[in-house]
Amino acid sequence: MNISEVGKRAGLPPKTIRFYEEIGLITPKREANGYRVFSENDLHRLAFLRRARALGFTVQECRQLLHLYEDESRASADVKSLAREHLARIDAQLEELHQMRTTLAELINACMGDNRPDCPILRDLAR
Template sequence: MVQRNAVPAVAMNIGEVAAAVDLPVKTLRYYEEIGLVVPQRQPNGYRRYTERDVHVLRFLRRARSLGFSIPDCRALLSLYGDAGRASADVRRLAEARIADIDRKMAELRGLRATLAALVEACHGDQHPDCPILDDLAGAGVS
C-alpha cells in the first residue's frame, strides 16, 4: 500500500493548483463562482484548495475536454462526491454516464478511422480528391 498523500503542501494556493491540474487560474475562479469547486479561504483572503479539490478539478478537466457540459459534470460530481446516498439512483446515473462514454468512444473510433483512412489513402502522391472520405464520414456511428 503506497502512501500517496505524503506532501500536503501547506498552502495550496490557486496558482499551484492550476499548475497541478493543468487548468488556467481563471477557470478555477470561475468554477468557484458557479459553485462547482469552492475552496476555503486563508486569513489573507487567498483561496486554499484541498487534495480532494485537486482530484475533483482533474476529473473536471478531463470530463470538460471530452465534451461533457458543466451540468453533466455536476451530475458526475454528485456521484463522485457523495456516493453512498441513495445507491440505486447513483448507480443508475453512473451507468447512464458510462453509456455516454461508450457512445463517445465509438464516435472517436469513427473519427479516427476517417483520419487514418485519409492518411492511408493519400500517402505520398497528389490525388485531386479523396471521394472515399465521403463514405467514411458517414460510416461511423451516425
C-alpha cells in the same frame, strides 16, 4: 492552500482552476486579502475533475459525476449510464476519425510527392 499550490497538487494550472470556479465546479473560500483558500476537499474535487476530463468527459458530465460522487445514496447504475453514453460518443468519434484516416492514407499513398504538379489528393478534393 493557495491557488498555485493546489494547482501543483491537483495537476491543473491556476488559470484552469479559476475557470472551474467561475463555472461553479468548485467554490473555494476567500481570505481577508481576497486570495482563494483551498481545502483538502477542494483539492480532491480538482483532482477528480482532472481525471474525468482526461477521460474525455465534458464539463457538464463532470458536474454530474461530482454530484453523484458526493451523493452517498447514488445508484452505480446512474454513473454507469453516464459513462456508457460517453463511451458511445468516443466510439462515434473513433469511427469518424478512422474513416478520415483511411481515405487520407489512400490519397497520400497515391500521391507521388515529387516536384510535378499532378496530385491525386488535390484531384480528389476537387472531384
